[in-house]
Amino acid sequence: MAALREEKHAVEVGVGMMHEVSLAVWRLLGVQQELFTTSIYSPGSPILLPNGARVFNRLVEFLRKQYVRYGFDEVITPTIYKKALWKKSGHLENYSDDMFTVTSSSPARSDTTDNGEEDEYGLKPMNCPGHCLIFASQRRSYRNLPIRYADFSPLHRNEISGALSGLTRVRRFHQDDGHIFCRPIQIEEEIRKTLDFVRIVYSTFKLGPYRLALSTRPADHYIGTAEDWEGAENALKRALDASGQDWAVNEGDGAFYGPKIDIILRDSDGKEHQTATIQLDFQLPKRFELGYQAPAPDYERRGETTTDPAKLATSGTVTPVLIHRAVLGSVERLMALLIEHYDGKWPFWLNPKQVIIMTVNDSEPVVGLAKSTQDILMGRDGSVDSPVVNPPQLAVDIDDSPRSLALKVREARSKGYSVIVTVGPRQVPTGTITVDMPGLESSNTSAQPRQREMDPKDLVQLLRDKANNYH
Amino acid sequence: MAALREEKHAVEVGVGMMHEVSLAVWRLLGVQQELFTTSIYSPGSPILLPNGARVFNRLVEFLRKQYVRYGFDEVITPTIYKKALWKKSGHLENYSDDMFTVTSSSPARSDTTDNGEEDEYGLKPMNCPGHCLIFASQRRSYRNLPIRYADFSPLHRNEISGALSGLTRVRRFHQDDGHIFCRPIQIEEEIRKTLDFVRIVYSTFKLGPYRLALSTRPADHYIGTAEDWEGAENALKRALDASGQDWAVNEGDGAFYGPKIDIILRDSDGKEHQTATIQLDFQLPKRFELGYQAPAPDYERRGETTTDPAKLATSGTVTPVLIHRAVLGSVERLMALLIEHYDGKWPFWLNPKQVIIMTVNDSEPVVGLAKSTQDILMGRDGSVDSPVVNPPQLAVDIDDSPRSLALKVREARSKGYSVIVTVGPRQVPTGTITVDMPGLESSNTSAQPRQREMDPKDLVQLLRDKANNYH
Ligand SMILES: [Zn+2]
Ligand SMILES: [Zn+2]
Numbered sequence: 001m002a003a004l005r006e007e008k009h010a011v012e013v014g015v016g017m018m019h020e021v022s023l024a025v026w027r028l029l030g031v032q033q034e035l036f037t038t039s040i041y042s043p044g045s046p047i048l049l050p051n052g053a054r055v056f057n058r059l060v061e062f063l064r065k066q067y068v069r070y071g072f073d074e075v076i077t078p079t080i081y082k083k084a085l086w087k088k089s090g091h092l093e094n095y096s097d098d099m100f101t102v103t104s105s106s107p108a109r110s111d112t113t114d115n116g117e118e119d120e121y122g123l124k125p126m127n128c129p130g131h132c133l134i135f136a137s138q139r140r141s142y143r144n145l146p147i148r149y150a151d152f153s154p155l156h157r158n159e160i161s162g163a164l165s166g167l168t169r170v171r172r173f174h175q176d177d178g179h180i181f182c183r184p185i186q187i188e189e190e191i192r193k194t195l196d197f198v199r200i201v202y203s204t205f206k207l208g209p210y211r212l213a214l215s216t217r218p219a220d221h222y223i224g225t226a227e228d229w230e231g232a233e234n235a236l237k238r239a240l241d242a243s244g245q246d247w248a249v250n251e252g253d254g255a256f257y258g259p260k261i262d263i264i265l266r267d268s269d270g271k272e273h274q275t276a277t278i279q280l281d282f283q284l285p286k287r288f289e290l291g292y293q294a295p296a297p298d299y300e301r302r303g304e305t306t307t308d309p310a311k312l313a314t315s316g317t318v319t320p321v322l323i324h325r326a327v328l329g330s331v332e333r334l335m336a337l338l339i340e341h342y343d344g345k346w347p348f349w350l351n352p353k354q355v356i357i358m359t360v361n362d363s364e365p366v367v368g369l370a371k372s373t374q375d376i377l378m379g380r381d382g383s384v385d386s387p388v389v390n391p392p393q394l395a396v397d398i399d400d401s402p403r404s405l406a407l408k409v410r411e412a413r414s415k416g417y418s419v420i421v422t423v424g425p426r427q428v429p430t431g432t433i434t435v436d437m438p439g440l441e442s443s444n445t446s447a448q449p450r451q452r453e454m455d456p457k458d459l460v461q462l463l464r465d466k467a468n469n470y471h
Numbered sequence: 472m473a474a475l476r477e478e479k480h481a482v483e484v485g486v487g488m489m490h491e492v493s494l495a496v497w498r499l500l501g502v503q504q505e506l507f508t509t510s511i512y513s514p515g516s517p518i519l520l521p522n523g524a525r526v527f528n529r530l531v532e533f534l535r536k537q538y539v540r541y542g543f544d545e546v547i548t549p550t551i552y553k554k555a556l557w558k559k560s561g562h563l564e565n566y567s568d569d570m571f572t573v574t575s576s577s578p579a580r581s582d583t584t585d586n587g588e589e590d591e592y593g594l595k596p597m598n599c600p601g602h603c604l605i606f607a608s609q610r611r612s613y614r615n616l617p618i619r620y621a622d623f624s625p626l627h628r629n630e631i632s633g634a635l636s637g638l639t640r641v642r643r644f645h646q647d648d649g650h651i652f653c654r655p656i657q658i659e660e661e662i663r664k665t666l667d668f669v670r671i672v673y674s675t676f677k678l679g680p681y682r683l684a685l686s687t688r689p690a691d692h693y694i695g696t697a698e699d700w701e702g703a704e705n706a707l708k709r710a711l712d713a714s715g716q717d718w719a720v721n722e723g724d725g726a727f728y729g730p731k732i733d734i735i736l737r738d739s740d741g742k743e744h745q746t747a748t749i750q751l752d753f754q755l756p757k758r759f760e761l762g763y764q765a766p767a768p769d770y771e772r773r774g775e776t777t778t779d780p781a782k783l784a785t786s787g788t789v790t791p792v793l794i795h796r797a798v799l800g801s802v803e804r805l806m807a808l809l810i811e812h813y814d815g816k817w818p819f820w821l822n823p824k825q826v827i828i829m830t831v832n833d834s835e836p837v838v839g840l841a842k843s844t845q846d847i848l849m850g851r852d853g854s855v856d857s858p859v860v861n862p863p864q865l866a867v868d869i870d871d872s873p874r875s876l877a878l879k880v881r882e883a884r885s886k887g888y889s890v891i892v893t894v895g896p897r898q899v900p901t902g903t904i905t906v907d908m909p910g911l912e913s914s915n916t917s918a919q920p921r922q923r924e925m926d927p928k929d930l931v932q933l934l935r936d937k938a939n940n941y942h
Binding site: 037039040041042043045047048049050052053054056057062064065066068069073074075076077078079080081082084085096097098099100101102103104105106108109111121122123130133134137149153154156158172196200201204378379380384385386387388389390391393468469470 | 525570592939
């Protein structure tokens with residue numbers, strides 16, 4: 001049963017490759033931009049500092065907004081599961097080296113198995129078994145399908161990296177993980193939608209181009225019938241054709257439990273990175289004995305329809321197809337790619353340093369105007385007797401140091417702020433501010449910064465709109 | 472060193488009390504409303520179903536919005552730390568029974584300590600040590616303080632509950648955890664702000680009233696000087712006075728490492744629940760050797776100021792005060808309290824069942840109007856060639872079953888939908904819809920539902936506004 005090993009390979013290339021490709025950059029630029037740090041107490045678990053958490057949360061928020069269109073329902077699932085679950089899923093047999101074991105520190109607190117041994121847990125390396133439990137927790141009908149679960153849980157894998165020292169192993173990460181449970185007849189439509197999702201996401205980041213690779217049935221070991229595979233592969237091919245993207249076949253390269261599509265991104269240096277994966281799985285639903293009720297079950301199983309009333313009169317249980325898919329892959333690794341891709345010039349909506357307000361001098365009225373401007377831009381200028389309502393969630397810093405404005409502006413630009421606001425004594429009576437938007441104006445070529453005089457309330461409206469539109 | 476035990480007591484009452492008070496309700500109503508489920512494979516770790524994850528995410532989002540005012544920066548920290556960290560923090564000595572141990576499943580993959588033993592991890596029961604590591608990762612000045620970190624990480628505690636069966640132990644939960652690192656002179660202001668935060672949050676949920684209890688220096692065992700304690704306790708008392716809430720002193724009831732304030736909520740049945748906690752800590756910053764640079768360090772340490780230029784000329788390292796605080800406490804437990812408090816009548820902004828659209832018949836044009844209305848209300852009516860922009864994040868269901876409208880409306884009301892939309896054939900030409908808002912109209916007393924004819928685009932604007940304002 002090389003199954004899970006192969007799945008591991010498929011799903012994990014994304015994580016593993018962080019070592020080879022982007023880790024140096026991630027470390028260098030990531031630390032420089034104060035995005036993250038590491039600790040000897042938790043090797044392989046990056047600690048996201050406020051700036052890094054901001055980027056991370058915006059990526060998650062961006063995906064949540066897209067889930068509205070693509071029909072994913074978020075769930076929040078356990079971190080540890082008893083080994084019996086990992087036995088059922090097959091991970092214990094094939095994946096246990098990569099999985100951490102969790103036990104009680106005190107024998108008195110441990111549960112015991114039927115034969116009196118301590119009932120150990122595995123720290124989850126994947127969300128799939130948890131999502132299968134949710135599917136199985138209710139009776140399902142063909143009318144309920146497809147069911148699509150999304151999950152941003154932290155995942156742990158006890159990787160060994162030969163390439164780099166122990167400090168750089170990545171052991172904890174988050175995926176924009178999703179599992180689709182669908183009818184055989186729905187495979188094509190679901191793959192189409194997923195490819196569409198991938199296209200929209202990567203074009204929003206201005207990442208790419210990418211190519212698509214379809215891995216098909218292996219020659220020898222596979223589950224199901226050759227017809228099952230042919231039906232599924234044809235559905236995948238039709239979806240790939242409809243995507244309008246380049247695609248190629250890796251003949252016989254699929255896992256024994258289903259064909260898959262890899263999305264391989266080409267960066268500006270021509271290097272390739274596997275990010276998103278779409279993996280069909282005929283196996284896990286069987287292991288978890290998942291089923292849904294459908295009329296004419298024999299047709300249903302083959303992804304066919306019938307209008308014969310006699311056939312439709314009988315209902316039966318059919319095993320759903322499971323599609324594992326991640327659009328970003330590992331969120332941390334995608335952050336590493338973005339750090340490299342943007343090279344310090346984050347688009348405004350993702351920039352952890354969006355706005356800086358600098359004072360012409362450090363007199364009290366000028367500093368006061370800077371602070372009230374910050375309150376307005378952050379949306380915390382409302383009454384303190386009621387909660388903050390609908391803040392624009394902008395990152396806004398102040399530089400009221402008694403240094404020259406020219407120096408402060410130069411520093412702000414080198415730090416990568418998208419918007420530079422200056423306030424001075426002549427603006428105190430009107431409350432207006434001077435705005436320069438080096439990270440937002442399309443005419444970045446002009447050496448002369450284009451400054452404008454604005455009301456802070458107009459600026460917040462403009463910036464909220466820019467961030468909402470992923471500018 | 473009963474320290475951490477006491478802290479445990481303080482921080483954990485929230486979690487433990489779920490067993491005693493609300494667990495029955497949580498289970499009954501929670502399962503009924505399809506908020507969560509449990510699994511034998513992960514006892515004590517509730518699995519949040521789509522409806523539950525919706526409520527959970529809205530609570531987190533609500534807090535994030537308030538963090539804009541209260542100055543918290545979110546961080547994302549590891550799940551497992553080497554035992555050496557838990558030794559440093561004191562948890563290993565005092566808290567290890569409650570902590571899960573994490574090891575490699577394969578000996579070949581484990582790190583080893585200096586004396587060749589396997590280097591084990593502890594699964595984190597609290598975020599404080601991780602936040603101390605972040606504080607320590609950079610040089611800090613008095614100008615940078617206060618620094619406030621927020622964290623929504625999953626936490627694990629291997630609790631034993633005598634009260635109920637093994638299935639109902641709560642072992643995994645999330646806190647709206649926060650740690651404030653501040654100068655001694657800033658204690659009062661930080662406590663004031665935290666009490667203000669608590670007031671705003673509980674009044675938004677319409678939970679309460681609550682009382683505040685200050686636990687002061689124990690008679691015998693405590694760290695620091697009696698003057699340190701007096702200074703801190705006086706700061707807490709001034710902040711409590713300023714809060715305008717009832718408060719009382721539990722004389723000598725504080726932990727040996729600092730005084731604390733408990734927030735004790737009274738529910739509609741008169742039962743009391745401890746939810747939020749504000750715990751001062753003079754100890755953990757010492758264990759982690761945290762420090763910041765300040766002029767006149769002797770004054771700084773006592774929370775005093777000087778204008779003497781000679782004193783101010785010398786700078787030195789001062790240990791910051793650490794304030795642990797959680798406003799909701801355990802998010803899962805607060806959800807349990809809210810389930811009970813609202814008893815199926817969720818306010819619109821938190822309701823996992825916000826809107827249902829029902830069809831007068833199941834003809835194609837009518838179902839089509841229902842679907843296009845759903846797309847508009849969910850904000851997914853834009854071009855499929857660009858990402859979804861600023862969707863209102865409303866939960867909108869459709870009931871196009873061929874049953875009588877009266878029956879469908881009755882069912883929707885009993886399920887607790889806030890807004891009931893009906894569409895029929897006469898509305899197809901105009902695209903308008905009929906809206907009834909039983910969960911949003913203040914005049915709920917009138918038996919006659921107040922229906923209005925609306926354009927879906929006007930309804931989405933109205934509902935977005937209601938949700939943004941926590942209605
Ligand atoms: Zn999966
Ligand atoms: Zn703490």
